Amino acid sequence: xxERHGTVVIGAGPAGLTAAYELLRHGETVRVxxxxxxxxxxxxxxxxxxxxxxxxGHRFFTKVGRVEEFWHEILPxxxxxxxxxxxxxxxxxxLYDYPLNAGxxxxxxxxxxxxxCMGSYARARLRPPKDQSHFEGxxxxxxxxxxxxxxxxxxxxxxxxxxxxxxxxxxxxxxxxNLSLARAVLNALLPRRxxxxxxSLIEEFQYxxxxxxxxxxxxxxxxxxxxxxxxxxxxxxxxxxxxRRAVAVTVDxxxxxxxxxxxxxxxxxxxxxxxxxxxxxxxPEVLECAADLRYRDFLTVALVVPEEFSFPDNWIYVHDxxxxxxxxxxxxxxxxxxxxxxxxxxxxEYFVFEDDETWRTSDADLVARATAELEQLGLVRPGAVESGxxxxxxxxxxxxxxxxxxxxxxxxAWLARELPNVHPVGxxxxxxxxxxxxxxxxxxxxxxxxxxxxxHDVWTVNVEQDYHEQSNDxxxxxxxxxxxxxxxxPARTVGTTTAGRAAxxxxxxxx
Numbered sequence: 001x002x003e004r005h006g007t008v009v010i011g012a013g014p015a016g017l018t019a020a021y022e023l024l025r026h027g028e029t030v031r032v033x034x035x036x037x038x039x040x041x042x043x044x045x046x047x048x049x050x051x052x053x054x055x056x057g058h059r060f061f062t063k064v065g066r067v068e069e070f071w072h073e074i075l076p077x078x079x080x081x082x083x084x085x086x087x088x089x090x091x092x093x094x095l096y097d098y099p100l101n102a103g104x105x106x107x108x109x110x111x112x113x114x115x116x117c118m119g120s121y122a123r124a125r126l127r128p129p130k131d132q133s134h135f136e137g138x139x140x141x142x143x144x145x146x147x148x149x150x151x152x153x154x155x156x157x158x159x160x161x162x163x164x165x166x167x168x169x170x171x172x173x174x175x176x177x178n179l180s181l182a183r184a185v186l187n188a189l190l191p192r193r194x195x196x197x198x199x200s201l202i203e204e205f206q207y208x209x210x211x212x213x214x215x216x217x218x219x220x221x222x223x224x225x226x227x228x229x230x231x232x233x234x235x236x237x238x239x240x241x242x243x244r245r246a247v248a249v250t251v252d253x254x255x256x257x258x259x260x261x262x263x264x265x266x267x268x269x270x271x272x273x274x275x276x277x278x279x280x281x282x283x284p285e286v287l288e289c290a291a292d293l294r295y296r297d298f299l300t301v302a303l304v305v306p307e308e309f310s311f312p313d314n315w316i317y318v319h320d321x322x323x324x325x326x327x328x329x330x331x332x333x334x335x336x337x338x339x340x341x342x343x344x345x346x347x348x349e350y351f352v353f354e355d356d357e358t359w360r361t362s363d364a365d366l367v368a369r370a371t372a373e374l375e376q377l378g379l380v381r382p383g384a385v386e387s388g389x390x391x392x393x394x395x396x397x398x399x400x401x402x403x404x405x406x407x408x409x410x411x412x413a414w415l416a417r418e419l420p421n422v423h424p425v426g427x428x429x430x431x432x433x434x435x436x437x438x439x440x441x442x443x444x445x446x447x448x449x450x451x452x453x454x455x456h457d458v459w460t461v462n463v464e465q466d467y468h469e470q471s472n473d474x475x476x477x478x479x480x481x482x483x484x485x486x487x488x489x490p491a492r493t494v495g496t497t498t499a500g501r502a503a504x505x506x507x508x509x510x511x
Contacts, residue, residue, distance in 0.1 A: 004029065004263060005029070005260075005261040005262050005263050006028060006029025006030055006031065006262065006263060006264075007019075007023055007028060007029065007030050007031075007262065007263060007264040007265070007266060007450060008030075008031050008032075008033065008236075008249050008260065008262040008264070008265050008266070009023075009030060009031065009032040009033070009265075009266045009267075009268070010033055010236045010249075010265065010266065010267040010268060010269045010274070011032075011033075011034060011035075011041065011267065011268035011269050011426070011428075011429070012032050012033075012034035012036075012039040012040070012041070012216070012220065012230060012232065013039075013040060013041020013042065013043060013216070013268055013426060013439075014040070014041060014043050014216065014426065014436045014439050014440050014443075015041075015268040015425040015426025015427070015429060015439040015440060015442060015443040016032060016034070016041075016266065016268040016425070016426065016443070017032065017039065017216055017219045017220060017223065017230075018070065018219075018439075018440040018443040018444060018447075019266045019268075019425060019443035019444075019446055019447050020032045020223050020228050020230070021070075021074075021219055021222065021223055021226075021228075022443065022444050022447035022448075023228075023447045023450065023451060024223060024226045024227065024228050025447075026447060026448070026450075026451035026452070027451070028447075028450065028451055029227075029228075030223070030228045030229070031228070031229040031230075031231070031260070032223065032228065032229065032230040032231065033231050033234045033235070033236050033249075033251050033253070034230070034231065034232045034233075034234065035233070035234065035235045035236075035269075036232065036233070037232050037233050038213070038232065039213075039216045039217060039219075039220050039230070039232065040212065040213040040215075040216035040217070041216075041268070041426075042055055042056055042298075042393055042396055042427075043055075043058055043212045043213065043215070043216060043436055044212070044213040044216065045210065045211030045212055045213025045214060045338075046213075046389075046391050048302075048389045049387075049389075050340060051302065051304065051331075051338070051339065051340070051345050051389070052210060052211045052213075052331065052337070052338040052339075053211075053300060053302050053331060053338070053345070053347055053389070053391060054211050054212055054329065054331065054334055054338070054347075055298070055300060055391060055393055055396075056298065056300075056349070056393075056396065057314060057315055057329055057334070058207075058212040058436060059085065059202075059205040059207070059314070060080070060205055060206040060207055060208070060212070061202055061205040061206065062437035064437050064438070064440075064441055066441070066444060067437040067440050067441060067444075070440065070444075071206070071215065074215055074218050074219050074222065075208055075214065075215055075218055079208055079209055079214070080206045080207065080208060080209070081206070081207050081208075081209050081335055082204055082205075082206060082207075083204060083205055083206070083207045083314075083333075083334065083335070084203065084204050084312075085202055085203055085204055085205055085314065086312055086313045086314055086333070087313055087314055087315055087316065087317065088313050088316050088317070089151065089316070089317045089319055090316050090317065090318050090319060090320060090328075090377065090379075091108075091150055091151075091319040091320060092320065093377075093378060094108035095108075095316065096108055096151075098317070113146075116146055117144060117146045117147050117150075119144075120144030120145050120146040120147065121143060121144035121146075121147065122144075123144065124140060124141055124142070124143070124144040124145065128141035128142075129141050132169055133168070133169050134164070134165045134166065134167060134168060134169055135152075135156065135164045135165070135167035135168065135169060135171060135172045135487065136148070136153065136163075136164040136165040136167075137165065137169065138169035138172040139152050139164075139172050150319065151319065152164070154319045154320070154321045155317055155318070155319050155326060158318075158324070158326040158351055159296075159326060159351050160296065160351070160487060160489060161296065161351060161352075161353060162489060162490075166489065166490050167487040167489060168487060168489075171486070171487035207334055207335055208335075209335050209337045210335070210337050210338070211334070211335065211337075211338055212436075231251070231253055233253050233254055234251050234252065234253030234254070235251065235252045235253065236249050236250070236251050236269065236277060237250045237251065237252050237257070237277065238250040238277050238278075238279045239265055239267075239274070239277050239278050239279065239419075239422065240259070240279050241278060241279070241280065241418070241419055244417070244418050244419070244420070245419065245420070245421050246262060246264075246265045246278075246419050246421055246422050247261060247262065248260060248261045248262055249262055249265060263421065264421045264422075264423065264450050265421065265422045265423065266423045266425055266443070266446055266450075267422060267423065267424050267425070267429050268424075268425050268426035268427075268428065268429040268439075268443075269428065269429065270293070270295070270395055270428040270429070270431075271290065271293065271408070271411060271424050271428065271429055271430065271431050272290040272291065272293040272431075273290075274290075274422070274424065274429070275287060275289075275290035275411055276290060276291075278419070282414060282418075283414070285410065286410060286411060286414045289406070289407035289408075289410040289411055290407070290411060292403055292404075292407050293398070293399075293404060293407055293408070293431055294398075294399040294401055294404075295354070295394070295395040295396070295397060295398055295399055295428075296351060296352075296353065296396060296397035296398075296399055297351075297352050297353055297354040297359065297392070297393065297394045297395060297396055297397075298349065298350070298351060298352070298392075298393040298394075298396035298397070299349070299350040299352050299358065299359065299366070299390070299391070299392050299393070300329075300347045300348065300349050300350075300390070300391045300393070301347070301348045301350070301366050301367060301369075301370035301388060301389070301390055302331070302345050302346070302347045302348075302388060302389045302390075302391070303345065303346050303347075303348065303367070303370060303371060303374060303385045303387075303388045304343055304344075304345050304385065304386045304387045304388065305343065305344060305345070305346060305380050305384050305385055305386065306342065306343060306344075306384060306386075307332070307342050307343055307344050309344070309346070309379065309380045309381075309384060310330055310332050310333070310344040311330050311333070311379075312330075312333055313330060313333060314329065314330070314333050314334060315327050315328060315329045315330070315349075316328045316330075318377070320377065322376065323373040323376060323377060324350060324358070324369075324373065325348045325349065325350060325370065325373050325374075326349055326350060326351050327348075327349040328346055328347065328348050328349070328374075328379070329346065329347035329349065330344060330345075330346055330347075331344065331345045331346070331347060332344035332345065343386070346374065346379075346380075348370045348373065348374065351397075354394050354395075359392065363389075363390040366388075366390050367385075367388030367389075367390065370388065371385045371388065395428055397433060397486070398427065398428060398431040398432065398433055398486075399486075399489060400433070400486050400487065400489065401489050401490065402489070402490060404431065407431075408430075408431050412424075412459070423446045423449070423450070423458075425439070425442040425443045425446050425458065426439040426442060426443065427439050429442075430442065430458075430459070433486040434461070438461050441461050442458040442461050445458045445461070446458055
């Protein structure tokens with residue numbers, strides 16, 4: 001009888017830990033290796049001096065039944081809070097409801113600005129921009145320059161790090177459909193008789209009371225109780241292949257470097273790093289495709305302020321071009337267990353490229369800069385910020401440039417042909433802009449493939465088949481495997497990161 005070595009899982013985020021848990025459910029042997037010192041990936045909860053920070057904000061809402069069941073199998077019902085969903089848009093000192101309503105929008109815009117928006121819209125309909133091949137031209141042609149500049153331009157450019165006239169129009173057509181901010185603004189200014197085509201957002205969601213990391217910390221405990229291994233602070237340096245299979249991995253951690261045999265490898269590490277780790281090396285054309293994949297990185301500056309500066313929103317989108325912050329979370333609105341009595345913590349989120357000027361700025365200077373922006377926006381009075389912490393999260397968003405699909409397809413084909421027992425899962429593992437629940441689903445299906453030869457095609461898991469924040473089920477648009485919508489950006493305009501560089505993820509405090 002052949003000796004069985006079980007499955008090695010690379011990465012202890014939602015996808016990796018879900019895969020490990022499901023494999024144990026099916027009676028398989030599993031070992032998980034996580035390079036960071038904490039589990040959860042981007043879904044971790046960072047704790048510092050008793051404050052807890054949710055990196056990016058995680059609403060626990062899904063229409064995938066087995067994911068819902070998984071959540072409540074890991075955490076009992078009493079560990080979840082039912083929280084109201086609320087987000088608003090900050091522009092020129094005013095907060096706009098999202099989705100917009102006529103009264104709120106008109107009060108904030110004022111009669112004169114509303115009339116200007118109407119005039120701008122009318123001009124765009126009569127004489128639309130000639131070039132509508134890009135995001136800016138497409139949106140302004142349909143809603144006018146003023147509405148576009150207020151509610152789309154600044155935030156979009158902050159998120160993706162480039163001018164909106166370099167983002168393709170196809171993405172606008174995908175995003176600006178039944179549920180869209182632009183249509184909500186237009187309906188607020190020009191009410192229509194029939195508004196059944198506007199889909200409302202969910203009004204509430206579940207949330208682990210100590211943050212999303214609570215889910216993955218508990219999941220790690222359960223994996224260990226069931227006989228699985230989870231090692232943090234341990235890098236997978238190499239995936240070894242013989243013939244047309246992966247046969248072992250080399251890991252480097254507290255116990256030193258060691259080679260471990262494996263029957264299967266599940267990888268939630270960035271697919272570019274997975275390819276670079278294969279030994280013997282992948283062919284040059286595959287390595288080139290892996291090195292060409294790009295990522296948008298994420299930085300949070302958490303500022304402690306008196307409770308009087310709290311707000312009911314989970315987060316506020318900042319459309320003011322005078323500041324660099326893109327979004328502001330109020331951690332106290334997610335859960336009172338994340339903050340302390342008499343205080344709340346506001347998380348200012350910056351969308352960056354790893355190694356750009358903001359990323360390299362010291363924590364003390366970032367806290368000072370974020371404090372100044374919060375005061376400039378008028379959301380706190382000068383001197384109200386008591387302390388601050390910085391959390392850097394590299395490779396938070398896979399970038400869809402005009403070569404990414406070719407790159408991913410080339411890597412997929414090579415893995416399927418040469419390493420069929422290596423299974424990419426999750427957001428970075430598949431270079432897919434998926435949410436947590438769909439990343440988990442790719443892991444569940446992969447576990448069934450390994451344990452039972454189920455033959456699932458995990459690449460067809462597609463969040464757009466059932467958009468997770470709409471309150472009613474409208475289905476999808478027929479596209480397969482694209483993940484949550486993200487724009488395709490010109491490849492040469494996006495900053496790159498050094499392949500394989502170990503980025504600093506640990507939060508540091510400045511008091």
